[in-house]
Amino acid sequence: MIIVIALVLLVLGTVLFHIFSPWTFTPLASNWVAIDSTINVTIWITGIVFILVNLFMAYAIYRFRYRKDRRAEYEPENKKLEVWLTGITAVGIVALLTPGLIAWADFVEAPEEADTFEVVGKQWHWMYRFPGEDGELGQTHPRFVSKDNPFGMDPDDPAGQDDILVFSNILHLPVDQSFKVLMRSMDVLHNFAVPEFRAKMDMVPGMVTHMWFEPTRTGNFEVVCMQLCGMGHHAMRGRVVVQEQEAFDQWLAGQPTFAETQAxxxxxxxxxxxxxxxxxxxxxxxxxxxxxxxxxxxxxxxxxxxxxxxxxxxxxxxxxxxxxxxxxxxxxxxxxxxxxxxxxxxxxxxxxxxxxxxxxxxxxxxxxxxxxxxxxxxxxxxxxxxxxxxxxxxxxxxxxxxxxxxxxxxxxxxxxxxxxxxxxxxxxxxxxxxxxxxxxxxxxxxxxxxxxxxxxxx
Amino acid sequence: MTHVAIADQEEETHHHPTSFVAKYVWSQDHKVIAVQYSIIAIFVGVVALILSGFMRLQLGFPDTFSCINPNTYLQFMTMHGMIMVIYLLTALLLGGFGNYLIPLMVGTRDMVFPYLNMLSVWFYFVSVLVLLASFFVSGGPTGAGWTLYPPQTILPGTPGNEWGIILMIASLAIFIVAFTMGGLNYVTTILQARTHGMTLMRMPLTLWGIFIASMMGLLAFPALLVSAIMMALDLLAGTSFFMPTLVSLGDSVDHEGGSPLLFQHLFWFFGHPEVYIVALPAFGMVSDVLATHARKNIFGYRMMVWALVIIGALSFAVWAHHMFVSGMNLIFGFFFATTTLIIAVPTAIKVYNWVLTLWQGNIKLTPPMLFAIGFVFTFTHGGLSGLFLGNVIVDVPLADTYFVVAHFHMVMGVSTVMVLFAAIYHWYPLVTGRMLHEGMARLHFWMTFLGAYAVFLPMHYLGFLGVPRRYFAMGDTAFMPESAHTLNASISIFALVLMLIQTVFIFNLIWSLKRGPKAGHNPWGATSLEWQTPQVPPGHGNWGDKLPVVHRWAYDFSVPNAKEDCIPQNVPKGADETHHDGSGEHSEGKTV
Amino acid sequence: MNIFQKLTEKPWEPSSDAMAAAVATGPTSQIDARKLMLNIFLAIVSVLFLLIFATFITHSQYPGFESLAGEPWKPFADTTNLWLNTLWLTLSSVAMHTGLVKARRGISGHALIAMVLAIFFAVQFVLAQLWLWRDLSGMGYTLPSNPANSYFYLMTGVHALHLIGGLVVVLRSTFLLWRGGALERIQNSLKLCATYWHYLLGLWLVLFFLLTRSPETYRAIAIACGLG
The missing domain is CATH 1.10.760.10 (Cytochrome c-like domain)
Known part of the structure; x- marks a missing residue:
């Protein structure tokens, strides 16, 4: 019978752990409220199923524990019950999927008004690039990468001359401005992740991946690499400083353009x-x-x-x-x-x-x-x-x-x-x-x- | 169809081996091969378990143990994952239990191709040797993670990028050959060698699980083989299947035009079915354990079979849910999230039916039953956390965090291992003729069940926090409170206890060989054929002079008016049992 | 009974004709088992090649992929060599089929000659493929020089390996034939060999088709398969 008590206590313990755990999602710092609300829906639905199934099992074990004088029922199947259970499960799945896919549709396409910047990942740090006055990022290719041109900028592309290069793993962003993030890797897979922003995406050498978000509160946020990238993976950190527009503009003005770095x-x-x-x-x-x-x-x-x-x-x-x-x-x-x-x-x-x-x-x-x-x-x-x-x-x-x-x-x-x-x-x-x-x-x-x-x- | 029974025909050529070598080394007997598979798998599994111990030491108590550095950490992590998923779980469930149970359960004397079966186990042995050899080559084993994602797998900056990865690829290729030889045998034997009266729907669910899983394995492993071949060419011949132009640690690398994502698609086309290759046999075995020890027929047998078939088929259409944030076209997210959540329906039905099997049963809390209950609990937990990760938008914050680690350990590690233990406690008496020591078994269950939950439940919450997986050390991370480091330390302590308690199990396995109480014939009162052999343990050829004939399904427990509470499959229908019509109307309302 | 009926059977219900069920089921012969195994094996090989094809078509849409045909100066603009190789494999397949037919009629001598011819043509095919590899490498189309070339070597190589693996079995059957074993067993063995051989011929034709298309065709295939 210990197993019955154990099951009940485990279910109870799990629920209590969930409620009182100091370890939970970091406070949201971006527009992705939809992600958090879908998570909440998921926690509720899965939580209820978890509690019901396991408490029912505990009860069944208690009620139908072995007795010499008793015999089990003979019941190969019960169509009606099975159909009901399938139906309810299907409803639950739809309830999970609907808000999820709606939020995903939002995630897939960056809004029109989004600005652009680029994250470059390499073993084992980050660099960033903003389009200059022309609002356009210049072409890059790994074959251009050298000590004097760590971004691999195409020296002959006029669009790239005014690109603002951030030779640092600390990125500044203005608050309340949405950004489409273009992501590029020099060498292996990386993943640019800021837990408070919720959004993350792998960077893949040979292609440009993207995601978008809008920082909604100022502060300092740690960037971690979330795709195994070799020995220094755990040390591939960075920081995003979200600040007011003026402070951001000032910071951006202090960063060199590509043309300046070549002078x-x-x-x-x-x-x-x-x-x-x-x-x-x-x-x-x-x-x-x-x-x-x-x-x-x-x-x-x-x-x-x-x-x-x-x-x-x-x-x-x-x-x-x-x-x-x-x-x-x-x-x-x-x-x-x-x-x-x-x-x-x-x-x-x-x-x-x-x-x-x-x-x-x-x-x-x-x-x-x-x-x-x-x-x-x-x-x-x-x-x-x-x-x-x-x-x-x-x-x-x-x-x-x-x-x-x-x-x-x-x-x-x-x-x-x-x-x-x-x-x-x-x-x-x-x-x-x-x-x-x-x-x-x-x-x-x-x-x-x-x-x-x-x-x-x- | 020609009805010359294979086994009868084989009788002339299948002479009894006499020498030790013929009996236990180059044996073609499926039972010996099964034991060989199991011993190798458990041995290599213990190695992987110890590796995880080292990882937990570093994670719980960073920089206290100088034998673990960032390189070795990644190597241990890679080998732990690869060994556990492929060399332990796949091999033990299909090579071990599949080999032992298939011929006995379908009522034949051996696998259809015994020689191929023998080759299979020896190829498997070689693949394990090659894998373990990578610990002793220069640079050590590969540290690329069990997913072996290029380009980093073959670039400097990742440990074992020279010899380690070559040996890994070679070992996998050999394993695939071994598995294919075994899998062909399992599938053919189930389809062609079932004894008289054994219709498909009279098979125990264990057979169904093994059958679908073998079929999936046969069709999924080629994807791994293709990706392994291509990666080997990229590495050795300088081709660019997966390698784009890139700059590795400042040096230009001579590749052009490859795509790392292509590898990921191939890998997960194998990798996701692989999850079910491990899970389905476990589903099957736990169904039989639950039914036998609850003295009740499995509830909704047909639904259980269909669910297995549907899960098997659907699992080939969900692979890219591992790649939601991989940079592939985001539009695919809609499709793969939907298919992934659809697969939850048949899986949920299986859980309901396991629990409903207990309802109105007469439940004996034997060690196998305890583990089976432990399975249902942990599988429910792991399955439900899968709904987070399958729902594409929820996956975005959780991908590559400890939530993923917790999820797949709960569902593939803990719950599948629970079934393995249940199965070992259940079938050990058949294999050895002796019961395992019950006191040790109970101690083992409680420590394993509670310990595993204490390890993996909190891990989900580290994932919520955003703690990334595959990190050698967290250091000072802004979003991690100090208490999270304490939590990590406590997880490590539970993990080490969990590991230590497994020695009790290993000791029990060996101790009971000689000293366990004699099991006798059919100690659990099971109905399926494997318990009905004339000798216990089954002798060479399994069935004596005559093959059994099957008269009923595998779940005639507690049949109304029958004398015994279980009627084996090979017992003819008697006059004393009223034939239950089993339609829904009859029992309606009594359930729940 | 079709598979659907089989899977909807209610096994706990008393079968109206239990004896019929017992007769309708039961182990089949080793011959059927072998046949089934070969069919499953062919399914596995098909999956293997389908996956290679899928990655090939995907890859053909990446920049820098230079297909081996489509322009007059490309090596496969002239497919004479490939047709010649196809001829060898076809002859091998035909010879093996003849061998099977003769063996079924019990004319072991003719069967043996046909089988030896089949082996000879198959070896010819492999050698001709090697020759093709040498030619292409000589022209600068080496394995690593372009993904298109890599795929060419990969696909033909894996195909040839399957053929060589099959040759081992064919040699064994031919040896049995020569030694004069039980005819029924040899016939079945030849039957399986012939099936495998025809499959490999078909596979080769698919490879041939796929490797000699122009970039436009690849584009069309990619779009049709949703890989573009």
């Missing part, structure tokens, strides 16, 4: 950079080789985009803001030297001209053990730790090992990469949490020390 001055002026670098040389060395005594890492041999991003972070208080980040704070304090974005780009242009040399080894560890940890790092940072512009991962080989140790620890403890506006920091945080012990960090760095990439290729 020569986008890469900076090394001669002006050389003058600016004079201040930096005190700590980072004349050749950017770094200095252990000053706690200054090597800045030569690093990727342009990476350096620009880090300097901007220091400037904007995204890095070096954490109270435990003593050296980061020092660096942030020095940023007064670089007035604006242009100065940052120039000084980086100069740093890129500096000769690359490997820093001396100071850390002892077991590279064999470190290799197993590095398995998770190699896809982004490269098998030889040479860095990869495509995955936004800086070169690690040749960097001061004490610096690497400190940064891994900083990421792990949330000292670095925790700021809301840090694009790839959270990703590194997820991976740095893999190396918990001090010994593990030393082993890992010892392995990175042992790597010797071809210095010419970045």
């Amino acid at each position: 020569a001055d986008h890469r900076g002026d090394p001669e002006r950079g050389e003058q600016l670098y004079a201040t930096c040389a005190g700590c980072h060395g004349n050749e950017g080789e770094g200095n252990a005594d000053m706690n200054a890492p090597k800045v030569s041999g690093l990727d342009h985009e990476y350096l620009v991003r880090q300097l901007r972070y220091y400037k904007e208080g995204i890095r070096g803001d954490h109270e435990d980040d003593t050296y980061g704070q020092q660096m942030a304090g020095m940023m007064g030297v670089l007035d604006d974005q242009e100065a940052i780009v120039d000084v980086v242009a100069y740093m890129n001209t500096l000769p690359d040399s490997s820093a001396p080894t100071t850390i002892e560890g077991d590279p064999e053990r470190g290799k197993s940890y590095y398995e998770s790092c190699k896809h982004c940072h490269g098998a030889q730790a040479e860095g990869n512009y495509f995955t936004k991962a800086p070169r690690l080989a040749g960097q001061h090992d004490w610096y690497l140790v400190r940064q891994i620890e900083n990421f792990r403890e949330g000292v670095r990469g925790s700021h809301d506006s840090d694009q790839y920091g959270p990703q590194m945080k997820l991976f740095a949490q893999r190396v918990q012990s001090e010994r593990a960090v030393r082993d890992l760095v010892a392995y990175i020390n042992s790597l010797e990439p071809d210095t010419d290729s970045e």
Whole structure:
């Protein structure tokens, strides 16, 4: 008889769990009320069926439990009952399907007044593109993808010149404006999903998929990738900032057009950079080789985009803001030297001209053990730790090992990469949490020390 | 039709094997082959179970165990899924139970093609070896997810993209060959070797389930084979069936013009019927267990058969409900949502009829019956959560979240495994001649039933929240409250307990071989033919000198005025039983 | 009794003629079982090829798909080679049928000759197909160079594999014929071989048709099948 009590309790428990569960749908932040209401209808109908069927079964087991002196009924079938049950089920199904399909008809076709933007997914981050003044997105093709053209824009397509490119996984959108989202993938399947928006869609290489929604409240929403895309799938995150129209316009105006990114001055002026670098040389060395005594890492041999991003972070208080980040704070304090974005780009242009040399080894560890940890790092940072512009991962080989140790620890403890506006920091945080012990960090760095990439290729 | 009984004809050539090797290794006896299938399947299933244990450790307690990293997590996940769906469930239900029960239930001496049957099990064995070998090659097994979606399956950035995936494809191809050889046997045997008097509608539902599932398997596996061949060509010969032009981790890849969606269509054309290939035999077996232990005929037998046939046919027209947010033309959503929800009707009818079988029964709560009840409960839950995912618009927020994981584990994992356990407790006495230890069986049931529900019920709610599946770690996710991480940890603890308790079951299987109480002839009082063999367990050739003749359907339990409360199928109609006319009018009003 | 009647039978009701039911059912001969198995197997192979066709037609509508026929400079604008290969397979099929007829009449000697001819023509066909592959690769239409080519090699390759697999069985039957086993058994075995062979011939004709169409025809087929 325990089974009868168990069944009743399980049904009751399930209902109570459902009612009191703190884990349920996130508050809706888009126009898709229809999705939520269809879910509610579904929960009611399925819930009632679940309760009825199982309580009936429990009752049947209780009432017709085995007794030696009794015999079961002989009843091969009961046409009337079966027809009724089929009919009621069919009605239930129609009740589920009707609101579902009506909402789907809405989902299929974006409204006329919807604006357009594009999401680009690649292993393992997001980029976004808005049509420029012409209101039209330019042609793209994977064969155009290069370090200077990560979006794969067709350089000869006039429609693409004024496209606004967002080199960040943080997207801003204005509230109460519907958007048709065009979705493209560079490499494998991805899925752009914001739980609060309800809408999601896969991105498939070789084709452009789409969906539409309208953000209905301002706020910060996390973007997650919902289609397995390889080793870094769980770290492929982003953020959508829904804000008022003016704030959005201001943000959009700050993003470069494709034509601007192709212009020569986008890469900076090394001669002006050389003058600016004079201040930096005190700590980072004349050749950017770094200095252990000053706690200054090597800045030569690093990727342009990476350096620009880090300097901007220091400037904007995204890095070096954490109270435990003593050296980061020092660096942030020095940023007064670089007035604006242009100065940052120039000084980086100069740093890129500096000769690359490997820093001396100071850390002892077991590279064999470190290799197993590095398995998770190699896809982004490269098998030889040479860095990869495509995955936004800086070169690690040749960097001061004490610096690497400190940064891994900083990421792990949330000292670095925790700021809301840090694009790839959270990703590194997820991976740095893999190396918990001090010994593990030393082993890992010892392995990175042992790597010797071809210095010419970045 | 020529009526030279196969079995009688075979008698001359089918000599009794004597040596150990001929008897237990290169055996052509369906019963030995069934046991071989079962042992391999259970072994590889335990491997998959342990893999899921590692995954739960990482999910519940992130970054505590250094043996699990993002690569191995994906590899474990892939192998867990693939093994469970194909190498355990398909093989155990059809290769194991199908092989054992078909010839006995239809009343013949063996499968129609015993040699092919032997080849089948050995091909299966090789496919398992090849699959397990991928743990030992450089790069390890593939980590592409059991769906093996290109392009990532064969690109760097996914673990096992070199050797792992090749071995996976090879193993699947070998498995398909094995399954085809077995499936041809099951279908032909059921169609051609039924003994005298065994009309189609006199077959127990177990046979119907196995028959429809085998038929579906034969027609669905080619889709997997085609996609496997094409993917192998993409990988090894550089063709572009599924591979478009793309940039992989900064490197241009030399492919052009392929379509990843094509693979998904092919895969799910196989993958969805596969769900029912696993479910239908389970439906059939649980029907027989319920009827036998409730001492009552299965309610609505004809409806049950038609439902099986309809589900089988419809399941070939619903595949793209796995692809609602895959980027395929959104218009297809209307069609596939409709067909998917239509399939809910025959499925619901089956549930009603199981429950109505209990009504007015005389229910013995034996271990198989407990598991059967557990099945109805969990299947109801899993089936109903399927209505969320089948309804295209509701699928949009839930696709690729833990809701999906919870749904298919509830419906394919928990409920199907419940039937497997019910079936093992039910038929173990027939196979070995001994009962399983009842105390251990009950402990096993309670821990499994409650444990599984505690694992998978909360998981639905993580899905509501929007927690994505196939994530190695959640880290700080804005929409996940701290309590969700605690929930994850508790799920992991329940899962580990659930896993540990299975050792009791394995121990019981081995312990009872020697020490279980002797079962004797037909211990449950069942009516179907497999319990009516002259020897228990059935000897070589099953039936002694003469094949049985069937006189009635498989559910003559508690026939009014009959002396016993069950009349086996091979008992001639006696004068003492009043023939029940069974029409609806007679029993109307008594039910519900 | 048709299948519908069979499936609506109420099995719990006392059958009016229980003896009739017992006689009407019951195991059939191994020969019938083999025949049934072959038919199911052919259904499986048909599904396999139908799926390949479906993906082929779908693929033909993607940009960059360059069909092998339709323009004068395309390799299959001239189908002489393909017709020649068709001839080999047809001859093989005819020879096998002749072998079957002779075996049924009990003329084992003639049957044996016909079967050997059938095998010879079948091998010719496979070799000619290989020759075709070599020709095409030589002209630059290699396996990976375009999806259309990939499908050509895939389909003809899978077809040839089925033929080679069948050859093993045919060789076995021919061996039995040569050794002079029980005639009835050989006849049945030949019957199954012949069925399989005719099926493969038919399949080849479908492949032939499908591979030599112009882009416009593919477009039409795609639209007709709802794949466009």
